[in-house]
Amino acid sequence: MGVETVRDAPIPTWFGVGGRADHFAEPASMDELRALIDRFEGCVRVLGDGANLLVDDAGVGGVVVSLAKMTGVTGPIEPVEGEGVVVLRVGAGASLPRLIIETVRAGLGGLEGLGGIPATLGGAVRMNAGGAFGEIASVVRAVRGVTLVGEPFERRRGEIPFGYRRSGLAQVVITEVDLALTPADPARLRDRLKEVMAAKKASQPLAERSAGCVFKNPTVSGERVSAGRLIDAAGCKGLRIGSASVSAVHANFITADRGGSARDVLALIERVGERVAEVHGVTLERELVVWGREDAP
Numbered sequence: 001m002g003v004e005t006v007r008d009a010p011i012p013t014w015f016g017v018g019g020r021a022d023h024f025a026e027p028a029s030m031d032e033l034r035a036l037i038d039r040f041e042g043c044v045r046v047l048g049d050g051a052n053l054l055v056d057d058a059g060v061g062g063v064v065v066s067l068a069k070m071t072g073v074t075g076p077i078e079p080v081e082g083e084g085v086v087v088l089r090v091g092a093g094a095s096l097p098r099l100i101i102e103t104v105r106a107g108l109g110g111l112e113g114l115g116g117i118p119a120t121l122g123g124a125v126r127m128n129a130g131g132a133f134g135e136i137a138s139v140v141r142a143v144r145g146v147t148l149v150g151e152p153f154e155r156r157r158g159e160i161p162f163g164y165r166r167s168g169l170a171q172v173v174i175t176e177v178d179l180a181l182t183p184a185d186p187a188r189l190r191d192r193l194k195e196v197m198a199a200k201k202a203s204q205p206l207a208e209r210s211a212g213c214v215f216k217n218p219t220v221s222g223e224r225v226s227a228g229r230l231i232d233a234a235g236c237k238g239l240r241i242g243s244a245s246v247s248a249v250h251a252n253f254i255t256a257d258r259g260g261s262a263r264d265v266l267a268l269i270e271r272v273g274e275r276v277a278e279v280h281g282v283t284l285e286r287e288l289v290v291w292g293r294e295d296a297p
């Protein structure tokens with residue numbers, strides 16, 4: 001099947017810096033996606049909303065795939081007797097913020113704690129997006145998609161090794177997610193969503209060009225501690241390398257100037273990591289995904 005691809009295409013990310021894709025495509029079906037995997041021999045990267053992604057300045061080879069045409073919602077598909085949940089089947093390219101608004105309006109609870117997180121559904125599941133108000137893993141019932149060797153797969157919730165900001169779903173394209181949501185009063189869900197959004201606005205530079213938290217919160221002496229607080233205490237707030245700076249609002253956010261470079265962001269990430277290691281003796285692990293030409297997809 002001949003899916004159209006665009007050559008030397010920009011890769012839209014929230015950072016707004018970095019290189020281009022040798023090929024870019026928007027498959028509209030599983031068949032089209034599998035044809036692309038076949039044609040590019042598995043050298044396929046999936047772009048979600050680009051909200052946790054930095055692309056190296058040299059760009060990437062193979063094909064970058066966006067699932068912007070795979071966003072349909074079907075459901076309820078399973079009335080789950082005795083569990084009190086409604087299951088929706090949603091295309092992985094769906095916008096998470098839009099889905100949150102729609103489910104809140106429909107009186108289906110479970111996603112409202114993820115307000116203010118920019119993502120596609122597939123990207124949110126892959127990263128197990130979340131925070132103080134919950135994480136997406138708690139409403140995932142099943143995930144379907146295709147592996148990078150073109151094999152369809154399905155994993156039920158219990159088979160997915162979800163953890164803090166990870167799902168273990170690597171080397172796959174997630175195309176569809178079943179969400180188990182709980183019927184609730186829409187007004188109560190809306191109030192909760194407003195509370196969550198207000199907390200996010202007060203603590204994060206939502207309007208700047210960033211990818212959210214760069215580092216995971218590390219575990220120190222058995223306890224999860226805030227990476228932002230460690231970075232701040234290491235004197236990194238406001239630190240700048242070229243076009244990249246550590247946000248003055250939230251020290252775990254790095255922001256990029258318009259027209260800046262991925263190289264500056266990467267250098268600043270390294271500098272911050274070194275300072276935190278020197279001052280606190282803690283090695284920070286990156287949450288941000290970085291795509292480089294030399295790396296395997």
Ligand SMILES: Cc1cc2nc3c(=O)[nH]c(=O)nc-3n(C[C@H](O)[C@H](O)[C@H](O)COP(=O)(O)OP(=O)(O)OC[C@H]3O[C@@H](n4cnc5c(N)ncnc54)[C@H](O)[C@@H]3O)c2cc1C
Pocket residue numbers: 014045046047048049050051052053067092093116117118119120121122123124125126127128129130131165172173174175204205206207210211212213289
């Ligand atoms: C202002 C701001 C605030 C943020 N706040 C939070 C927060 O509170 N909590 C939080 O967890 N995150 C937060 N983030 C980070 C980001 O929103 C999440 O990591 C989100 O899950 C990224 O989803 P995405 O669709 O943009 O994925 P992308 O950034 O496009 O991709 C991230 C990774 O997921 C993979 N991926 C994407 N779609 C699929 C798919 N369909 N199948 C397989 N792999 C896929 C990509 O290949 C890549 O490896 C924030 C980001 C910003 C910019």
